[in-house]
Amino acid sequence: xxxxxxxxxxxxxxxxxxxxxxxxxxxxxxxxxxxxxxxxxxxxxxxxxxxxxxxxxxxxxxxxxxxxxxxxxxxxxxxxxxxxxxxxxxxxxxxxxxxxxxxxxxxxxxxxxxxxxxxxxxxxxxxxxxxxxxxxxxxxxxxxxxxxxxxxxxxxxxxxxxxxxxxxxxxxxxxxxxxxxxxxxxxxxxxxxxxxxxxxxxxxxxxxxxxxxxxxxxxxxxxxxxxxxxxxxxxxxxxxxxxxxxxxxxxxxxxxxxxxxxxxxxxxxxxxxxxxxxxxxxxxxxxxxxxxxxxxxxxxxxxxxxxxxxxxxxxxxxxxxxxxxxxxxxxxxxxxxxxxxxxxxxxxxxxxxxxxxxxxxxxxxxxxxxxxxxxxxxxxxxxxxxxxxxxxxxxxxxxxxxxxxxxxxxxxxxxxxxxxxxxxxxxxxxxxxxxxxxxxxxxxxxxxxxxxxxxxxxxxxxxxxxxxxxxxxxxxxxxxxxxxxxxxxxxxxxxxxxxxxxxxxxxxxxxxxxxxxxxxxxxxxxxxxxxxxxxxxxxxxxxxxxxxxxxxxxxxxxxxxxxxxxxxxxxxxxxxxxxxxxxxxxxxxxxxxxxxxxxxxxxxxxxxxxxxxxxxxxxxxxxxxxxxxxxxxxxxxxxxxxxxxxxxxxxxxxxxxxxxxxxxxxxxxxxxxxxxxxxxxxxxxxxxxxxxxxxxxxxx
Amino acid sequence: xxxxxxxxxxxxxxxxxxxxxxxxxxxxxxxxxxxxxxxxxxxxxxxxxxxxxxxxxxxxxxxxxxxxxxxxxxxxxxxxxxxxxxxxxxxxxxxxxxxxxxxxxxxxxxxxxxxxxxxxxxxxxxxxxxxxxxxxxxxxxxxxxxxxxx
Numbered sequence: 047x048x049x050x051x052x053x054x055x056x057x058x059x060x061x062x063x064x065x066x067x068x069x070x071x072x073x074x075x076x077x078x079x080x081x082x083x084x085x086x087x088x089x090x091x092x093x094x095x096x097x098x099x100x101x102x103x104x105x106x107x108x109x110x111x112x113x114x115x116x117x118x119x120x121x122x123x124x125x126x127x128x129x130x131x132x133x134x135x136x137x138x139x140x141x142x143x144x145x146x147x148x149x150x151x152x153x154x155x156x157x158x159x160x161x162x163x164x165x166x167x168x169x170x171x172x173x174x175x176x177x178x179x180x181x182x183x184x185x186x187x188x189x190x191x192x193x194x195x196x197x198x199x200x201x202x203x204x205x206x207x208x209x210x211x212x213x214x215x216x217x218x219x220x221x222x223x224x225x226x227x228x229x230x231x232x233x234x235x236x237x238x239x240x241x242x243x244x245x246x247x248x249x250x251x252x253x254x255x256x257x258x259x260x261x262x263x264x265x266x267x268x269x270x271x272x273x274x275x276x277x278x279x280x281x282x283x284x285x286x287x288x289x290x291x292x293x294x295x296x297x298x299x300x301x302x303x304x305x306x307x308x309x310x311x312x313x314x315x316x317x318x319x320x321x322x323x324x325x326x327x328x329x330x331x332x333x334x335x336x337x338x339x340x341x342x343x344x345x346x347x348x349x350x351x352x353x354x355x356x357x358x359x360x361x362x363x364x365x366x367x368x369x370x371x372x373x374x375x376x377x378x379x380x381x382x383x384x385x386x387x388x389x390x391x392x393x394x395x396x397x398x399x400x401x402x403x404x405x406x407x408x409x410x411x412x413x414x415x416x417x418x419x420x421x422x423x424x425x426x427x428x429x430x431x432x433x434x435x436x437x438x439x440x441x442x443x444x445x446x447x448x449x450x451x452x453x454x455x456x457x458x459x460x461x462x463x464x465x466x467x468x469x470x471x472x473x474x475x476x477x478x479x480x481x482x483x484x485x486x487x488x489x490x491x492x493x494x495x496x497x498x499x500x501x502x503x504x505x506x507x508x509x510x511x512x513x514x515x516x517x518x519x520x521x522x523x524x525x526x527x528x529x530x531x532x533x534x535x536x537x538x539x540x541x542x543x544x545x546x547x548x549x550x551x552x553x554x555x556x557x558x559x560x561x562x563x564x565x566x567x568x569x570x571x572x573x574x575x576x577x578x579x580x581x582x583x584x585x586x587x588x589x590x591x592x593x594x595x596x597x598x599x600x601x602x603x604x605x606x607x608x609x610x611x612x613x614x615x616x617x618x619x620x621x622x623x624x625x626x627x628x629x630x631x632x633x634x635x636x637x638x639x640x641x642x643x644x645x646x647x648x649x650x651x652x653x654x655x656x657x658x659x660x661x662x663x664x665x666x667x668x669x670x671x672x673x674x675x676x677x678x679x680x681x682x683x684x685x686x687x688x689x690x691x692x693x694x695x696x697x698x699x700x701x702x703x704x705x706x707x708x709x710x711x712x713x714x715x716x717x718x719x720x721x722x723x724x725x726x727x728x729x730x731x732x733x734x735x736x737x738x739x740x741x742x743x744x745x746x
Numbered sequence: 747x748x749x750x751x752x753x754x755x756x757x758x759x760x761x762x763x764x765x766x767x768x769x770x771x772x773x774x775x776x777x778x779x780x781x782x783x784x785x786x787x788x789x790x791x792x793x794x795x796x797x798x799x800x801x802x803x804x805x806x807x808x809x810x811x812x813x814x815x816x817x818x819x820x821x822x823x824x825x826x827x828x829x830x831x832x833x834x835x836x837x838x839x840x841x842x843x844x845x846x847x848x849x850x851x852x853x854x855x856x857x858x859x860x861x862x863x864x865x866x867x868x869x870x871x872x873x874x875x876x877x878x879x880x881x882x883x884x885x886x887x888x889x890x891x892x893x894x895x896x
Contacts, residue, residue, distance in 0.1 A: 077771050080873050090875040096767040215875045216762055224875050234896060246760035249789035621762040633770055636777045637763050644788075679789055 048072050054081055054552055056487045056499040058155055058480035059094035059101075060218035060624045063087070063488045063495070065552075066095065068481060068502040075099055075481050075502050085553060086495060088225050092215075093622050093634060100631045102479045102505060106694060107462055109506025112474040119464075119474065124507065124517070127458075127473050131431065132521045134456040134472075135168070138428045144169035145394040146428045148415050148454075151175050152435030153625055154182075156487050156499070157511040159537070161433055162382030162408065164515040167524040171387060171395035172418075172427065176440070177409040178401075179340045179725040185492070186407040186723065187348035190581040193569025195492045196355055196367035198331040200226030202560075204365040206236040206327035208320075210351065211262060212335025213245055217619035227333065236327055238320050240265065242615055243644070243686050244679025253320045259615040259684060260730035261310040262338045263347035264593035265317070268306030269354055270298045272321035279325070280359030287563060288356055289570070290578020290590070297590045309593065309601075311681070325358045329365030337729050340617070342718060343594055344725035345403060349579070350591040356575040364560050370494035371562075373554035374540040378490045381537055384408060396424070400716075401724035402585045411724030412441045413714045416450035431518075433460040433511055434477065436467045439626040439692055442726035444709035445668060460514055463630060466692050466703035476508040483510035484530055486537050486548065494556040498549040587722050597718040598666075598731045600683075610665060610732035615680075616708045617689040617729055618644065630694035641691040641706040643672040645735065646682040650674065655737045663687055665733045668710030674737075685735055689728075749819040751884040752857055752868065754793040755891055758878035759784060761791035765870035765879060772858060772869035779844035781855045782870050795870075796821065796842040796855035804854070807837035812852075820859060825851045857881065 050069040057064040057078075065084020069077045078098055082089035101107075111127035112119045122130075138146050149165040151158065153176045165173050177183060188195045198204065207230060215224025231237055231250075239251035240262070248254040257265055273279050274295055284291045307314040324330050332355060338347050352361075360366030392398070397414035398405035418427040430451075438448040451457060451470045458473040459465075468474055480499060487499040501510075509517070516526045516533065527533040534545040541554060548554070567573030571580045583589035595602045599613065620642075622634040629635060643663055645655065655661055657676045662669050663685065672687055680686050689709065693702035704710060711733060714726045761784050769775070769782050785792040798821045805813040805821060812827035813834060823834075828851040835843040835852060846853045858868035866872065871879035880887050 089872060091764060091768070091873045092875065093763040093767040096764060096771055096873065099771070216760055228876055232896065244789045246789050246791070621764075632777045633767050636780075637766065677788055 050076060053500055053502045054498070055480070055502060056497040057091065057095040057098070058487065058499065059092070059098060061153070062156060062480065062499070063491070063497055064091055064095060065089070065497070066091065070502050073503060075102060083552070085555065086225065086497065090225055093637070094624060094628060097628070097631050097633050098479060098481060100633055101462070101628070102481050104463070104630060106464070106630055108464060108474060108476045109508055110476060111507070114472050124509075127475055128518050128521050130473055131458050131518060134429055135522065138456070142426060142428055145172055145391060146426055148172045148174050148427050148430040150430060150432040150435055150437075152440065153180060154490070155434050155511070156485055156490065157433065157515070158490050159378045159381040160512040160515040162378065162384065164519045164524065166383045166387045167519060168522065169387065169391050171391050171398070171408075172410050172415065173408060174412055174415050175409045177407065178404055178411040178723055179344060179728055180336050181339075182407055182409060183339045183344050183404070183723050183725055184334065184348050186403050187345045188352055189407070190403070190570065190576065190579055191349050191352045192356070192361065192369065192575050194369040196352060196361060196369055197493055198227070198333045199365055199368040200230045202329065202365035202368070203233065204230055204235050204329050204331040206238070206324055206330035207231060208238045208240065208324055208330065208332040209247055209251070210240045210332055210334045211337040212333055213247060213619065214333065216246065216621050218624060236323060238323060242680060242684055243618070243677070248679070253316065253323065255312045255316060255320055256681065258309070258311040258681075259337075259613055260341045260343070260596040260599070260727065261593070263341075263343035263350055263591070264301065264306055264309040265312060266347060266350035266354060267298060267301040267591070267593055268303060268310065268317045269321040269324065270350065270357065271301050271303055271306065272318050273325045273354070273357055274298055276322070278322065279357040283359045284357055287568070287574050289572040289574040289576045289580070294353065294577040294590055297592065301593070324354070328360070329363050330358065330360050331365065331367050337617070339725055340728040341725065341730060342597060342720050342727055344720040344723045346591040346593065349577070352575070353577045353591065356577070361575065362561055362563055368560065369562065370492055371556040371559060372492065372494055373496050373556045375486060375489055375496055375554070376537045376540060397724060401722065403582070403722040404724045411719065411726070412437060412447060413716065413719070413724070413726070416446045419450040419454050420446070427454060429456040430454055431458045431460070432467065436465045436626040438467050438470075438703050439690055439707055440709065442709055442712040442714035442728050443667065444707050446714065448703070460511055463694065465626070466701045469699040469701070475514055476506065477514065478505065478508040478510040482508060483512065484534060484545065484549070485510070485512060486534055489537065494558070495553055497553040498551070500549050582722065585722070596727060596730050598713065598727070600732075603732065606666065606732050610734050611683075612649070612733050612735060613684045614663065614665060614711060614731050614733035615684050615686045615729060616712060616731075618642070618686045620688060623690060626690035626692060629692065641672040641688045642675045643685055643687040643735070644675050644677040644680055645685045646680055647676045647678055648682045649685070649735075650676055653735055653737065655735070659737045659739045661735055662738050663708070663711065663733050663735050665711035665731050667713060670706050670708050670710055671738060672706050685733065748883055749885065750857060750862065750882055751798045751819055752795060752855065753797070753880045753884040753888050754795060755878040755880060755888070755895070756791070756793060758876040759791045759793050760876055761786045761788070762875060764873045764875065768869040768873045772861070775846070775853070776848070778848070779846045779853045781842070781844055781853065794841050797840060798857065803837040803839060804834035804843050807833040809833060820857045821854070822856055822859070823852055823854050825849060825853070828852050
């Protein structure tokens, strides 16, 4: 047995970035530890990252390319796999044009630069991502408002933190890593938590605002109401740096505090208290979570929250929400050659004329992809390549996603396991885990860091995702590099470092500059914070933020309450899983063996449900089975259910995708989406819940 | 010799389970025995772990003296000596004693003695995102933490 080699790398079990030291012995990773020298995670690591050896060496992992035949899946060579995709794609291009090929990813795991580079050179504008309702939508809305995504400056020492719909240490922390937040909190920052569910942080908070799911946008307007009424805003900032402050003030008048209380279910005095605490404690930052985007109010909610940062003078200020400067590397936009996609092809982007803000950041909402496959309108999608995504589990109206992917003529997937989505494909390409890749990680984020993810091992014939796009692209005559590392040299070029030099360094940090706007203004058409958006106005949307009622709610569809009396708050995150991933990992599944739906004890009594019962949750669109867990920290009218569940242990090709799939209940109709973004209401709809104790549990 | 023990500052345990996985990885344990475990009842979390008791009930219950306490206070079990009778599981007031069905012996937290010898924190403590797992001279450290922390 050889001595263990210690390799510094970066996790990607969620969006990644936490520093890891991998111990490699005899060509195998035997354990991983947190890297105390990581500037982002300081040695901490979560259950997901710590379990990576069970992911990388899982017996079910597919370690060679496969093709589906009449007799099932058969092993093939990389050459055959890539040649097959090339031939199919070329045939589609010849007959229908490149726009009839959809390239897709899931939540995005540090390969968007390569995925988009492939799609752009292929000539398809149809890139299907989670961006319509997750993070990229936040980026899109803030780009048109302040020119960049404002992120909490935890190292700058906020004195008040508004944790808005997020549990950063419990689940995926996006930019921030939970570490920074925790240190700031421990130093004594006041904490305001906005969450329908009383979690760890809500319990710790100075103020907890238990809002009705999906009404975040109205609550933000309520904060503005208090701040304007009590003149708590930063007079100099609003006069000099906000476009349309007077018009915005008029809009806010439409949200008297009593009305906001009625919409959000949050006591008006508590709203007042929270708004005052946020506005008066300097500096203060807002840490936002993805539920603020996963409604029809996606754009407006993000813009109203950005407005809070601006109005209180907390924007681009030490300890506030900062527009971080990234280290000098090539951006995703440049690396992926967005500019090379012709105007003509861009104009063909599905839904592009409708969801203009989404189109601006180069994604399509899944609905338009499913429609193009199922109805061939406005033109057919005939082939697809999906990377690290399981839309039959994670997208609204999962049934439609399943039907579409079942129907598409040709589908190739890149993944680690044979997921329910992968089972619908014709070609399976085996991806490497993060232990098997070299990458300049976090380059797509906006938190001012890039970190080195270094290859520790190679396993089977798996390739890192980046290499798959590169080699397929090369086969199709695209411009790429000899090796993945050559591409990383190109990405790093502006920093003056090669990949080899960078990986020795471990990370780069951008320059920290506050108040950049005082010299150069904001990167918006007016150079100001566009609370009144000239961009949205030009596109024919309401230029001012507002709250639009959730399309299916006690307010908008009271006629459904007889059959569906509860509000489903879907998508409860857990520490052990990331969306539809990790259910096959024994250590993690031991902790959370079953999907959980949390209900208030009073609701349980009314429904005849006992703790631990298998229950059926049902909406007008479908149903899912999960196990009830009683929690008096949620509203009796709200049930909170986990998402992403399928059962890898079920060996049939469906792997139980439709048993506990909460997205069979969610809606993706055009009318229900955000009009500018195409965001779906993944978090809120109406439902009923009842015990299936007597019907043999979940009938697995 | 300085006494070494383990303690959780429960108010800061958020139920992320990172400690559990770090422990399993360190000790090469599969599904089954959980030398540290966090019970969930949001918003509260109850860590279950070996306190390395001064007067250890597991040690006293063991009929074959497989459980011993080292000079610096770490309570250890010798898998070779253990006969798998599970008396210690019943005796432990915390539920920290575990049974390894494969080896058919009781298993318990050894406070990562190998790591301690290499001047490293126990695996569970090393990864905790809220730093709520305290080890070392806990008799001194825990009151300190309670006095100074919010």
